[in-house]
Amino acid sequence: MHITKLDHVNIRTTQIDAMTQWYTEVLGLSIGPRPDFSFPGVWLYTGEAAVIHLVGVDRLPSIGADLKLEHFAFKATGAEMFQDRLRTMGIRFYQENIDSINQTQIHLRDPDNNHVHIDFISGE
CATH class of the missing domain: 3.10.180.10 (2,3-Dihydroxybiphenyl 1,2-Dioxygenase, domain 1)
Known part of the structure; x- marks a missing residue:
């Protein structure tokens, strides 16, 4: 195996509308096709590549479960x-x-x- 590039980032958010607006307006990404998952979300594209997967959640994890991604x-x-x-x-x-x-x-x-x-x- 040889990894050649990052495919996408998956972000859990309680602000799916605000996040979608930010990534489309600020970074110029576009909303595109997404599989019919049982949970809310939006896939954001550059060209034909879905690079940001937003997942809508009711609440974020409790304190102590912080993501370590910088x-x-x-x-x-x-x-x-x-x-x-x-x-x-x-x-x-x-x-x-x-x-x-x-x-x-x-x-x-x-x-x-x-x-x-x-x-x-x-x-x-």
Whole structure:
């Protein structure tokens, strides 16, 4: 076996509408087909790839059952356009330049406070 890329991220949320709106409006993902599961959810796509699976829940796990995931990231193009969109929408973010790998990272938080970063080739 050889893993070649991350397929998708599954996020449990009590705010499925707000999360769907954020990922479509801020990251430009689109709502797409999803199997007819017995629980609520939305699959969000870039092109033909479902990269975010949102699962609607009534409540999140109790204290002590915290997820240990620090962040997830997407590679993208159009850094300047993306930063302009974030500023226009009033979304807080910070930029980090990683010169050793020629990468610019834009760090932000979704409505559930998940850390997301978008990676761009520096100076594109």
